[in-house]
């Protein structure tokens with residue numbers, strides 16, 4: 577059974593003029609112990625979807641379930657105990673950690689809140705969590721500013737692990753780090769999935785990293801999932817023109833760069849999305865029908881679906 581599901585999820589912000597539908601109807605299921613990559617250009621709604629998945633914002637439509645129960649968008653302390661096993665890691669650990677408290681105390685707080693730390697404080701518990709993320713337990717007496725960026729992100733992950741999570745939603749967890757810390761933190765998150773069965777939603781605009789870490793990948797465009805499937809299938813046999821364009825945009829290893837050949841223009845304003853297929857104004861293969869129909873996800877192969885009028889419609893279940 578999927579551990580986390582989104583069904584018809586929408587997230588709408590009141591805009592200056594028209595409301596912004598940042599997430600415009602997403603169906604997505606996260607399986608236990610998998611790494612699910614979530615990719616797409618800036619502004620496509622990745623963070624908005626992430627916040628809805630963990631209950632930081634209430635969806636304006638649709639439902640999110642965690643462990644079969646609806647996720648309740650409540651303040652952290654008011655959440656049902658079971659929901660604490662759904663955790664989020666942010667791009668900037670500075671903003672999620674308290675700068676004025678020792679990290680050991682912050683992890684101990686998280687243990688208490690999760691009910692996993694017992695009534696009395698176990699001085700070893702916070703250190704053990706630091707050790708689990710590859711840090712020296714003695715570092716628990718330090719303050720966040722005394723860590724490097726990569727170490728600070730490890731602290732944030734240790735604090736998330738205090739709740740014994742079954743799902744960690746990580747929103748650009750390595751984007752602010754230098755290259756070596758990026759690889760280490762990505763490996764740490766993948767290790768949680770491989771070795772401990774924690775499902776990880778790994779959000780990134782960096783497709784090359786996602787290809788390395790994700791078992792499955794979902795591609796978002798302007799608030800919708802346009803393609804989802806096993807990561808290697810998406811890379812070797814992408815069915816949506818947007819996925820093909822994104823893959824074409826991944827920098828080549830020699831650093832000479834590579835621009836998306838077929839992807840003109842910028843992401844349209846989500847407050848006024850194009851009619852029919854939202855991608856049609858930028859699509860190199862759009863037909864006269866594309867502005868008139870909004871495509872839904874259709875099966876392309878095992879566990880693989882794409883929302884394009886030109887993609888096949890094969891038998892099977894949409895993942």
Ligand SMILES: Nc1ncnc2c1ncn2[C@@H]1O[C@H](COP(=O)(O)OP(=O)(O)OP(=O)(O)O)[C@@H](O)[C@H]1O
Nearest residue numbers: 589596598617618619620621622623624625781846
């Ligand atoms: N609090 C908010 N109020 C109003 N509009 C918002 C708010 N947060 C996000 N948006 C808008 O919603 C859309 C989706 O934003 P979101 O941050 O979810 O995208 P993203 O894919 O995470 O982008 P990035 O890759 O830059 O992090 C954007 O148009 C953004 O301007």
Ligand SMILES: [Mg+2]
Nearest residue numbers: 622623624747
């Ligand atoms: Mg974001």
